[in-house]
Amino acid sequence: MPLMTPDAYEDSLRRMKFKVYLMGEEVENVVDHPIIRPSMNSVKMTYALAQDPEHEALMTATSSLTGGTINRFCHLHQSTGDLVKKVKMQRLMGQRTAACFQRCVGMDAVNAVDSVTFEMDAKLGTDYHRRFRNFMLRMQEEDWTVDGAMTDVKGDRGLGPSKQADPDLFCRVVERRKEGIVVRGCKAHQTGALNSHWILVMPTLTMTREDADFALSFAAPADAEGIVYIYGRQSCDTRKLEGGRFDMGNREFGGHEAMMIFDDLFVPWENVFLCGEYEFSGALVERFAAYHRQSYGGCKVGVGDVLIGAAALAADYNGAARASHVKDKLIEMTHLNETLYSCGIACSAEGHRTASGNYLVDLLLANVCKQNVTRFPYEIARLAEDIAGGLMVTMPSEKDLGHPVAGRYIEKYLRGVPSVPTEHRMRILRLIENLTLGTAAVGYRTESMHGAGSPQAQRIMISRQGNLEHKKALAKRIAGIPV
Amino acid sequence: MSGGRERESGSAVVRILFCGGCHPRIARGRIALDLREALEGMGCRVAYGGGDEADFVVFLCGCLSGCAFRDNPGDVPSVAVAETTVDFREVGEERIVPEVLARVETFLKGRGRRFGGATS
Numbered sequence: 001m002p003l004m005t006p007d008a009y010e011d012s013l014r015r016m017k018f019k020v021y022l023m024g025e026e027v028e029n030v031v032d033h034p035i036i037r038p039s040m041n042s043v044k045m046t047y048a049l050a051q052d053p054e055h056e057a058l059m060t061a062t063s064s065l066t067g068g069t070i071n072r073f074c075h076l077h078q079s080t081g082d083l084v085k086k087v088k089m090q091r092l093m094g095q096r097t098a099a100c101f102q103r104c105v106g107m108d109a110v111n112a113v114d115s116v117t118f119e120m121d122a123k124l125g126t127d128y129h130r131r132f133r134n135f136m137l138r139m140q141e142e143d144w145t146v147d148g149a150m151t152d153v154k155g156d157r158g159l160g161p162s163k164q165a166d167p168d169l170f171c172r173v174v175e176r177r178k179e180g181i182v183v184r185g186c187k188a189h190q191t192g193a194l195n196s197h198w199i200l201v202m203p204t205l206t207m208t209r210e211d212a213d214f215a216l217s218f219a220a221p222a223d224a225e226g227i228v229y230i231y232g233r234q235s236c237d238t239r240k241l242e243g244g245r246f247d248m249g250n251r252e253f254g255g256h257e258a259m260m261i262f263d264d265l266f267v268p269w270e271n272v273f274l275c276g277e278y279e280f281s282g283a284l285v286e287r288f289a290a291y292h293r294q295s296y297g298g299c300k301v302g303v304g305d306v307l308i309g310a311a312a313l314a315a316d317y318n319g320a321a322r323a324s325h326v327k328d329k330l331i332e333m334t335h336l337n338e339t340l341y342s343c344g345i346a347c348s349a350e351g352h353r354t355a356s357g358n359y360l361v362d363l364l365l366a367n368v369c370k371q372n373v374t375r376f377p378y379e380i381a382r383l384a385e386d387i388a389g390g391l392m393v394t395m396p397s398e399k400d401l402g403h404p405v406a407g408r409y410i411e412k413y414l415r416g417v418p419s420v421p422t423e424h425r426m427r428i429l430r431l432i433e434n435l436t437l438g439t440a441a442v443g444y445r446t447e448s449m450h451g452a453g454s455p456q457a458q459r460i461m462i463s464r465q466g467n468l469e470h471k472k473a474l475a476k477r478i479a480g481i482p483v
Numbered sequence: 484m485s486g487g488r489e490r491e492s493g494s495a496v497v498r499i500l501f502c503g504g505c506h507p508r509i510a511r512g513r514i515a516l517d518l519r520e521a522l523e524g525m526g527c528r529v530a531y532g533g534g535d536e537a538d539f540v541v542f543l544c545g546c547l548s549g550c551a552f553r554d555n556p557g558d559v560p561s562v563a564v565a566e567t568t569v570d571f572r573e574v575g576e577e578r579i580v581p582e583v584l585a586r587v588e589t590f591l592k593g594r595g596r597r598f599g600g601a602t603s
Contacts, residue, residue: 080553119572119573122572350548351548352547352548352549352565352571353549353571354571355571355572355573360547362547362548467506467508470506470507470508
């Protein structure tokens with residue numbers, strides 16, 4: 001089953017037994033819960049587009065392990081062309097969902113773990129890469145969605161893992177048995193966790209010798225006994241409970257995050273890929289982060305395409321489209337969005353092969369990409385709000401539009417150009433609201449800031465990769481100073 | 484590239500092929516000089532640039548993008564240096580020259596067996 005159908009994917013989730021809490025209640029049916037369901041639809045789209053001949057060139061790849069056709073989200077990148085296609089696929093997915101489609105994090109995790117386990121085995125004589133490749137084969141053959149889990153809750157940021165008042169604030173090994181390990185801790189902000197078949201855990205930062213028990217990478221079924229989820233709230237999330245048609249802005253698609261708690265989770269050795277080899281934790285963090293910073297040069301751009309389109313429609317619908325300042329704002333939004341895309345493509349085109357055979361992005365350019373992503377979507381959102389006007393946040397509800405008395409007033413007074421129904425104008429404004437202030441703002445704004453690492457993390461990498469001494473030598477040569 | 488002429492003269496030609504050098508993170512020029520000195524000491528002839536004559540190619544790239552070997556399909560035995568990696572494995576800048584020389588030596592030994600003659 002190298003390519004799972006969308007319905008088979010949904011059915012596979014129905015068979016899973018997640019332990020999850022949402023708004024003070026344990027959720028029995030994750031798939032059909034109205035707050036969760038749109039996020040499942042987004043992941044489901046990764047399966048649907050892979051079956052579509054119109055998109056299979058981006059959505060599928062040839063497995064380096066089996067030679068078979070697989071979903072690109074399960075692929076170990078085999079060339080810079082693969083890295084470029086990854087970004088294009090993510091842009092397409094962003095365009096089709098206007099949301100976080102969640103499956104990237106696992107793709108980025110497996111590509112990072114693949115090269116690091118290979119190098120670890122070569123240096124230390126460990127057996128992690130063989131185990132990991134077995135996991136990869138199953139992932140590809142079963143077309144799993146895998147949730148890459150990195151961010152620990154971290155407690156006191158001024159202290160390292162082993163110095164915390166509560167040692168469980170970083171995920172750690174609490175027991176080593178003959179058959180496997182027992183893990184305790186909590187991963188925060190776990191994107192798409194409840195739409196995933198498996199999780200792939202990685203350390204959250206570079207560990208030192210004294211933090212060896214926290215240098216940990218493993219895979220586990222997402223519904224394994226010992227894993228508890230607490231679902232994260234999103235702005236305006238309860239609009240999904242109102243049963244309406246368009247007040248939620250994007251009725252079909254969304255994203256989600258959850259706390260992922262390991263309450264003494266048992267992991268067999270076959271699924272352990274790093275356990276105490278702290279000196280390789282830094283490379284794993286760095287590579288996963290780089291892949292994920294590349295990802296944002298695709299996914300956020302696709303969502304940006306939708307937001308730019310929505311802003312242009314808002315201008316069309318209220319008759320402002322010909323105003324020069326509106327045209328200029330749309331140009332600026334496009335310029336910013338395409339700059340992000342340029343960075344995503346550039347870090348891919350400048351990627352390189354690793355010792356394990358898969359390809360890694362250019363670290364400097366990937367970090368520049370993500371640094372721009374921490375800024376540009378905010379400006380794009382600001383310009384979209386500017387074009388949309390204040391009605392975006394003062395508009396009555398769709399229920400008022402449907403009311404026999406109030407509805408007549410709304411129809412009459414909120415109409416823009418005569419040729420466009422009032423409801424269409426309201427729908428577009430709700431979509432802009434959703435992307436800039438509502439549930440999708442989690443993905444488009446704050447995730448752009450902090451996802452794949454907060455801005456300072458990129459600046460540290462840019463500093464390391466910037467090659468300042470080379471630049472000094474260039475200046476000396478021009479200035480006539482001996483190099 | 485081909486190795487026709489070196490077989491006539493008996494000395495292997497090792498060609499050093501640079502990337503463009505837009506963003507180097509290693510001292511490519513110094514490494515090339517060190518390699519040349521050592522390779523000539525091993526009885527090899529060293530050539531630079533993209534000519535045809537080569538029995539073995541050293542791709543010498545300043546960063547991991549590896550433009551030199553990316554743009555040159557490998558029809559001749561070779562070693563790829565990109566930043567501080569040799570054949571995609573991290574070795575550190577100080578180990579680049581010995582790692583490359585080890586690969587050339589291995590090639591020369593194999594060539595000696597294949598052609599039934601000495602390699603220098």
